[in-house]
Amino acid sequence: xxxxxxxxxxxxxxxxxxxxxxxxxxxxxxxxxxxxxxxxxxxxxxxxxxxxxxxxxxxxxxxxxxxxxxxxxxxxxxxxxxxxxxxxxxxxxxxxxxxxxxxxxxxxxxxxxxxxxxxxxxxxxxxxxxxxxxxxxxxxxxxxxxxxxxxxxxxxxxxxxxxxxxxxxxxxxxxxxxxxxxxxxxxxxxxxxxxxxxxxxxxxxxxxxxxxxxxxxxxxxxxxxxxxxxxxxxxxxxxxxxxxxxxxxxxxxxx
Numbered sequence: 001x002x003x004x005x006x007x008x009x010x011x012x013x014x015x016x017x018x019x020x021x022x023x024x025x026x027x028x029x030x031x032x033x034x035x036x037x038x039x040x041x042x043x044x045x046x047x048x049x050x051x052x053x054x055x056x057x058x059x060x061x062x063x064x065x066x067x068x069x070x071x072x073x074x075x076x077x078x079x080x081x082x083x084x085x086x087x088x089x090x091x092x093x094x095x096x097x098x099x100x101x102x103x104x105x106x107x108x109x110x111x112x113x114x115x116x117x118x119x120x121x122x123x124x125x126x127x128x129x130x131x132x133x134x135x136x137x138x139x140x141x142x143x144x145x146x147x148x149x150x151x152x153x154x155x156x157x158x159x160x161x162x163x164x165x166x167x168x169x170x171x172x173x174x175x176x177x178x179x180x181x182x183x184x185x186x187x188x189x190x191x192x193x194x195x196x197x198x199x200x201x202x203x204x205x206x207x208x209x210x211x212x213x214x215x216x217x218x219x220x221x222x223x224x225x226x227x228x229x230x231x232x233x234x235x236x237x238x239x240x241x242x243x244x245x246x247x248x249x250x251x252x253x254x255x
Contacts, residue, residue: 002032002034002246003224004032004033004034004225004226004227004242004246005033005034005036005225005226005228006024006028006037006227006228006238006242007037007065007067007189007227007229008024008037009041010229010230010238011232011235016042016044017046020044020046020047021038021042021043021044022047022048022056023046024235025056025057025062027235027236027238029060030239031242032239032242032246033062033242034062034063035062035225036057036062036063036065037065037067037100038094038096039067040068040069040087040090050090050094051094054095057094057095058095063097063225064096064097064098065098065100066091066096066098067100068099068101070083071101071102071103071104071105072101072103072104073103073104073105073111074104075105076105077105077106077110077111078111079119081115081119084101087099088126092123092126097126098128098129099127099129100129100130100161100187102131102138103132103133103138103144103147108147111147113150113151113154114154117154117156127159128158128159129159129161129186130148130158130159130160130161131161131162131163131189132144132160132161132163132166132167132170132172132181133170134166134170135170136170136171138170139170139172141167141172141173141176141177141180141181144160145180145181148160148183148184152184159184160184160185160186161186161187161188162181162187162188162189162216163189164189164192164217165189165191165192165202165212165213165229166189166191169193174215174216178216182220185220185224186225187224187225187226187227188217188224188225188226190205190213190216190227190229190230191205191213191229192204192205192206192211192213202230203231204230204232205228205241214248217248228241228242
């Protein structure tokens with residue numbers, strides 16, 4: 001089953017900025033991945049125009065996710081319409097099926113979900129995903145739960161990217177996040193976070209049944225789309241990690 005996506009930020013940042021994100025498209029396709037996650041913060045002068053990048057991605061038949069480091073809700077609790085318009089325009093040029101952003105400053109009763117509904121209905125071909133980020137507000141379980149519950153009540157077409165490692169950075173409990181947020185999850189970002197002398201760092205996945213990323217992955221159906229968001233060094237190990245996740249899915253289905 002091909003449902004593993006490789007985000008560009010898994011690779012060495014210096015190399016990405018020097019060579020451009022498009023230089024990794026072939027590597028990702030040949031790794032056996034289902035798709036690619038283009039990162040807005042890593043776009044550089046080395047990259048071709050987005051519509052040209054789309055053609056390269058389509059040539060390899062890869063599913064495209066566009067990740068943009070913007071907050072859906074501004075500090076005044078209002079919808080971040082200006083930046084949403086920009087990234088959805090970019091997403092269309094890129095051929096992205098999904099656009100991923102952070103929650104921002106959602107406040108139930110103040111943030112206007114109907115305004116978000118209207119915006120998303122104007123862009124029916126692109127699906128919006130909201131991720132738990134590493135901030136105290138955008139990575140807060142209760143805030144995210146409040147948003148997704150409200151969105152569900154308003155039939156807002158938005159779902160969640162569940163980042164398995166970001167809960168550590170925002171000081172939240174992974175088990176509680178799974179309990180409260182699982183119904184809204186469409187996309188998993190798999191990473192392993194360890195405490196290195198009081199500092200959290202993201203490390204490559206290890207498969208031994210004891211790590212939290214495995215618990216997160218096994219809490220969802222094998223069909224859910226997964227991303228490898230951790231340092232892949234050297235980049236030639238991409239295929240190895242894609243195979244590791246694919247084999248884990250087969251084991252889960254057969255057990």
